[in-house]
Amino acid sequence: MQVKEALKVKNLSFRYRRDEPLIDDLSFSVLEGEFFGILGPNGSGKTTLLRLILGFLKPLSGSIELFGEDVRTFKRWNKVGYVPQRFHVEKAFTGTVGELFRALAPKEKVGWIIAYLHLEDLLKKQFTKLSGGQQQKVLLALALTTNPDMILLDEPLTGLDIHAQEHIESILKEISRKRTVIVVSHDVGFVLRNADRILCLGMQECRLIKAQELEGMLKELYRLH
Numbered sequence: 001m002q003v004k005e006a007l008k009v010k011n012l013s014f015r016y017r018r019d020e021p022l023i024d025d026l027s028f029s030v031l032e033g034e035f036f037g038i039l040g041p042n043g044s045g046k047t048t049l050l051r052l053i054l055g056f057l058k059p060l061s062g063s064i065e066l067f068g069e070d071v072r073t074f075k076r077w078n079k080v081g082y083v084p085q086r087f088h089v090e091k092a093f094t095g096t097v098g099e100l101f102r103a104l105a106p107k108e109k110v111g112w113i114i115a116y117l118h119l120e121d122l123l124k125k126q127f128t129k130l131s132g133g134q135q136q137k138v139l140l141a142l143a144l145t146t147n148p149d150m151i152l153l154d155e156p157l158t159g160l161d162i163h164a165q166e167h168i169e170s171i172l173k174e175i176s177r178k179r180t181v182i183v184v185s186h187d188v189g190f191v192l193r194n195a196d197r198i199l200c201l202g203m204q205e206c207r208l209i210k211a212q213e214l215e216g217m218l219k220e221l222y223r224l225h
C-alpha cells in the first residue's frame with residue numbers, strides 16, 4: 001500500500017518584513033500516520049513554520065500542500081487540529097471551559113472528546129483558573145473536536161510538572177495511533193521517545209533525521225562537546 005503525504009513543504013522561504021530570511025529553501029514531507037518532531041533553538045522559526053503550514057502567514061516563495069492540496073486553496077480545515085502555545089492563548093480565553101467548547105461546536109459534536117479526555121469536571125471552571133496540565137488538556141481537546149486526521153502542537157509540555165507531562169504524553173501517544181502528529185518541542189526526551197522522524201531547524205542547513213541519529217545532531221545543534 002502506498003503511503004501518502006499528509007504535508008509537503010517544498011523550497012519554502014520566509015522572512016518577517018525586511019528581516020533576513022528566517023526559513024530558507026526548506027523542503028520536507030510528513031507521511032500520513034507519522035509522529036513528526038520539530039526541534040531547534042529559541043528563535044529558529046519553529047512556531048513560524050507551524051503558522052505557515054496553517055496558512056496564517058504567507059511564504060516568500062515555495063509551496064505547502066496539505067493532503068495533496070495547496071494550502072492557499074485548502075478548505076478541509078476540519079481535518080487539521082492546532083494546539084498553540086498555552087502561554088499565547090491564556091489571556092484570550094476568558095470564559096469557562098464549557099463556553100469554549102460551545103463556541104466551537106454543538107454539544108453533540110464535542111461530547112465524545114469531553115468523555116474521551118475526562119473533562120466533565122472542568123466544564124464549569126474558568127479556563128484561566130485551571131492548572132497548566134488541565135489547560136493543556138483542554139487545548140488538546142479543543143483541537144480534536146473535529147476529529148482531525150492531523151494535529152499540530154506547539155510546545156505541549158512547556159511549564160508542566162512531571163506528572164502533567166507524562167499525562168499529556170500518554171494522551172498524545174494514544175491520539176497518534178490514528179493520526180498524523182506534528183509537534184514542536186524543546187523536550188528532547190519526549191521527541192526522541194515518540195517521533196518517527198525529526199526536523200532540526202536553526203542549523204546552517206535544516207535537516208531531517210531519524211530519531212536514532214538525534215544525539216550527534218543535538219551536540220551540533222546546541223554546540224555541546
Ligand SMILES: Nc1ncnc2c1ncn2[C@@H]1O[C@H](COP(=O)(O)OP(=O)(O)OP(=O)(O)O)[C@@H](O)[C@H]1O
Pocket residue numbers: 016022040041042043044045046047048049
Ligand atoms: N510577528 C513577528 N514579526 C517579526 N518578527 C517575528 C514575529 N514573530 C516571530 N518573529 C521573530 O522570528 C524569529 C523566530 O520566531 P519563532 O517564534 O518562529 O521561533 P521559535 O523557534 O518558535 O522560538 P521559541 O523556541 O522561542 O518558541 C524570532 O527571532 C522572532 O523574534
